[in-house]
Amino acid sequence: MKPLSKAKLKLVEATIESLMEEGVDGCSVRKIAEKAQVSTGLINYHFGSIDNLIAAAYSYLAFTFLDSAIEASMKSEGDARQQLSAFIKEIFSGQVLQRRVLRAWVVFWGLIDSSPAIQSAQSDSNSSFTSYLEQLFMQLQELKGKQISPKMAALGLTALIDGLWLEMCLEEGAIKPLQCRKLCEHWVDSI
Amino acid sequence: MKPLSKAKLKLVEATIESLMEEGVDGCSVRKIAEKAQVSTGLINYHFGSIDNLIAAAYSYLAFTFLDSAIEASMKSEGDARQQLSAFIKEIFSGQVLQRRVLRAWVVFWGLIDSSPAIQSAQSDSNSSFTSYLEQLFMQLQELKGKQISPKMAALGLTALIDGLWLEMCLEEGAIKPLQCRKLCEHWVDSI
DNA sequence: AGGTAAATTGAACGAGTGTTCAGTTTATAT
DNA sequence: ATATAAACTGAACACTCGTTCAATTTACCT
Numbered sequence: 001m002k003p004l005s006k007a008k009l010k011l012v013e014a015t016i017e018s019l020m021e022e023g024v025d026g027c028s029v030r031k032i033a034e035k036a037q038v039s040t041g042l043i044n045y046h047f048g049s050i051d052n053l054i055a056a057a058y059s060y061l062a063f064t065f066l067d068s069a070i071e072a073s074m075k076s077e078g079d080a081r082q083q084l085s086a087f088i089k090e091i092f093s094g095q096v097l098q099r100r101v102l103r104a105w106v107v108f109w110g111l112i113d114s115s116p117a118i119q120s121a122q123s124d125s126n127s128s129f130t131s132y133l134e135q136l137f138m139q140l141q142e143l144k145g146k147q148i149s150p151k152m153a154a155l156g157l158t159a160l161i162d163g164l165w166l167e168m169c170l171e172e173g174a175i176k177p178l179q180c181r182k183l184c185e186h187w188v189d190s191i
Numbered sequence: 192m193k194p195l196s197k198a199k200l201k202l203v204e205a206t207i208e209s210l211m212e213e214g215v216d217g218c219s220v221r222k223i224a225e226k227a228q229v230s231t232g233l234i235n236y237h238f239g240s241i242d243n244l245i246a247a248a249y250s251y252l253a254f255t256f257l258d259s260a261i262e263a264s265m266k267s268e269g270d271a272r273q274q275l276s277a278f279i280k281e282i283f284s285g286q287v288l289q290r291r292v293l294r295a296w297v298v299f300w301g302l303i304d305s306s307p308a309i310q311s312a313q314s315d316s317n318s319s320f321t322s323y324l325e326q327l328f329m330q331l332q333e334l335k336g337k338q339i340s341p342k343m344a345a346l347g348l349t350a351l352i353d354g355l356w357l358e359m360c361l362e363e364g365a366i367k368p369l370q371c372r373k374l375c376e377h378w379v380d381s382i
Numbered sequence: 383a384g385g386t387a388a389a390t391t392g393a394a395c396g397a398g399t400g401t402t403c404a405g406t407t408t409a410t411a412t
Numbered sequence: 413a414t415a416t417a418a419a420c421t422g423a424a425c426a427c428t429c430g431t432t433c434a435a436t437t438t439a440c441c442t
Contacts, residue, residue: 007389024215024301029430039391044431046389099304106300109293110215112361122361148377155366156351156374159358163350166357170303170313175346183347186339190381198419220400230421235401237419 008046008056010036015057016104023103024110027054055117058108062125065096070132080139081188087133088184091161092177102169130154137191153191160187199237199247201227206248207295214294215301218245246308249299253316256287261323271330272379278324279375282352283368293360321345328382344382351378 004012014036018026026032029050033040047053072090073083095101111118130151137150137157148156164180195203205227209217217223220241224231238244263281264274286292302309321342328341328348339347355371 023304025305028428030428040430041391041432042389050430102300103304106297109361110297110301113214113290113294126358126362126365148374152370152374155358155370156355156377159354159374160347160351161354162357163352163354164347166353167317167346167350170300171317174317179343179346183339183343183350186347186381187378190377219398221398231400232402232421233419241400 004056004060005046007038007042011038011043011046011053012057012060015053016061019054019057019104019107020100021103024107026103027107051111051115052117054107054111055115055121057104058118059121059125061104062121063128066125066129066132068095073132073136080136084133084136084140084188085185087136088161088181088188092164092180092184094177096165097168097177099169099172102166126158130158133157140188140191148191153187157184157187160184195247195251196237198229198233202229202234202237202244203248203251206244207252210245210248210295210298211291212294215298217294218298242302242306243308245298245302246306246312248295249309250312250316252295253312254319257316257320257323259286264323264327271327275324275327275331275379276376278327279352279372279379283355283371283375285368287356288359288368290360290363293357317349321349324348331379331382339382344378348375348378351375 011032014032018028018032018035020026022031027050029040029043032050032053033043036042043050043053047056069087069090073087076082076086078086108118108122112122113119131154134150134154137153141150141153161184164175164183167174168177168180202223205223209219209223209226211217213222218241220231220234223241223244224234227233234241234244238247260278260281264278267273267277269277299309299313303313304310322345324345325341328344332341332344352371352375355366355374358365359368359371
């Protein structure tokens with residue numbers, strides 16, 4: 001993730017806000033420029049097109065969330081099992097668990113066919129997520145013996161996290177963060 | 192799900208095709224009308240607005256997929272465990288596992304804030320899905336004893352299925368259908 | 383201070399959007 | 413066959429979109 005210039009960062013942050021508030025409707029040079037308090041021409045100047053701006057916003061956001069979860073996990077200083085718990089706890093801590101975040105993600109997914117940059121960003125962030133979990137599962141299985149490979153365990157947990165997040169964002173009240181954590185902990189304990 | 196008239200069904204099917212092919216870009220009266228081989232005015236005539244047409248398309252599609260999975264499950268004639276396996280097998284059978292299906296779903300999710308009809312359709316189909324699974328988990332737990340409630344087990348499996356489907360659609364080759372089935376079977380066996 | 387490059391503005395442009403609606407065609411009932 | 417209702421057409425409309433670009437402003441270097 002290379003650092004963004006101040007001007008670019010301003011546009012990226014405005015984009016994230018616009019997408020989180022209005023989803024697809026927020027995907028508009030006029031709305032983004034207004035939020036950034038700049039003129040619409042700057043989007044093309046700095047990013048070449050609105051699609052590239054959105055891809056940049058995606059990369060920035062995805063890695064921001066992942067970094068904070070990994071950081072929480074590493075801070076726990078316990079063994080792999082405790083690090084997994086800390087990771088899960090951070091993921092379901094409330095920042096991500098809002099429909100506003102899903103709104104932005106829906107835009108990103110909608111552009112995945114037409115934007116190689118978004119497809120790349122998705123691949124990169126997803127594999128970082130899964131690789132980190134796989135590493136923790138490997139350490140876990142050194143202690144416990146094997147039922148499922150660390151890679152599959154990581155893929156399963158990633159999917160479970162994504163699915164639960166989707167469930168929570170699509171339907172408020174369907175399931176609570178604590179329940180999500182319990183289900184994820186159950187997954188980890190079942191390996 | 193009330194039956195659609197022939198004319199409405201034609202538009203609904205054209206909508207599904209348009210959204211599956213082009214995602215958000217296929218969300219266009221002109222493109223849908225062309226696929227249905229009718230004039231654009233018919234969308235407003237029959238459905239009042241394009242949003243209502245899309246909501247109708249969503250209901251139709253969601254219940255079509257769910258019905259086929261439930262049907263396969265019921266056909267298996269085995270006990271609850273076997274029915275769960277048949278359900279999982281049908282879900283990961285290939286019909287749903289295409290990016291084209293995700294493309295349509297991304298449009299539906301994108302409209303969830305602004306279309307009460309889509310929010311309802313999502314709630315209804317999701318709770319039908321989860322309720323059916325919950326019922327199977329209840330029968331399963333009569334035989335096996337309880338670790339996690341049937342409702343939570345169903346929610347977890349629903350989330351796992353959704354997450355795996357998302358993974359497969361977003362990134363071809365990341366995970367195979369057979370692996371998805373294994374992970375789901377692992378979930379079921381871990382309850 | 384002066385010159386140049388970079389950043390920025392905002393209006394114009396062509397393209398596309400969903401909705402509206404008068405006119406036409408088709409279906410239905412008698 | 414006739415009358416009426418329903419279904420359908422397709423053009424027009426007002427609006428929004430992202431991109432382009434000449435002009436202006438700001439930043440940077442000497």
